[in-house]
Structures are given as structure tokens and as C-alpha cells.
Amino acid sequence: MLASSGIPIVALDRPLQGLVGDEVVVDNLGGAQAAVAHLIWHRYKKIACIGYGKNFYSISQRILGYTNVLSAAGLKPDTYDEAWTADAVGKIVHSWHRAANRPQAVFSLNNVTTLRALQALREYGFAIPDGIAIVGFDDFPLAPLL
Secondary structure (H helix, E strand, C coil), rough: CEEEEEECCEECCCCCCCCEEECCCCCHHHHHHHHHHHHHHCCCEEEEEEECCCCCCHHHHHHHHHHHHHHCCCCCCCCCCCCCCCCHHHHHHHHHHCCCCCCEEEECHHHHHHHHHHHHHHHHCCCCCCEEEEEECCCCCCHCCC
């Protein structure tokens, strides 16, 4: 109704399906591709992706960026996309602690998951970046201190 009335519409954060108009969005796909390519450039071969919200436009684009870059490099995706809580992240990191073929690096889908992953990695004695590297999408206030 708004589009047909001539009122200008600008979508924020995600495109609106069925609407031709302007949008202001983060380059979720390109940002994820750059982050994962950075890890590969540092010679990490087993890179896990952790987070939640795969049905959200932004997160689905980040997961797509992760899988695109891994596939192009001939690497296998290792995605944990149902890590909604700190407990869920902790269980995933705990499983890595015991695994012989654990990830060398982590791509986190959002700032909340990054904080939870950093806490869990510390709890289970992972040294960053020597024991495991991590790159997270989004920013958070304490990031410059880390």
C-alpha cells in the first residue's frame, strides 16, 4: 500500500521481499567471506562456524559467505547454527576440547556468540590464537581490549 502511494520506503538491516526500493544493509555476505578468507590466509584448514538465527537474513548471508569461501578452498564446513544460549556454546566448545580433530579456528556469526565463545574457550583452557583462532562478525564494546 505504501509503495503504490508513492511514499518513499527505505528498508533497514534486510531487504523487504516484493519491494523495489532503497535499502541500507550491512554486507553480511562479503564481510563473512573476508573474515573466513582471512583465517584461510593464516593457514587454518578446519574452521568452525558458530552462532544462531539462520532464518534471519543477516545470519543466513553470513553462513553463505562462510560456506562459499570454504568450498572454494576445498575445505569442509563445520557449522553449529543452533547455539542460542551460553550453555549451548559451552557444550560445543567442550566437545572440541576432547576431540582429536577439533577446529583450528572459529568464525562467530554475531557479537553475542563471540562473547560466549570467548568465555567458553577460556573456561576450557584454549589459548587464543595459539590453541584456536577466532574471528567474529559484529563488534562489541570490549573488543579493543582483547
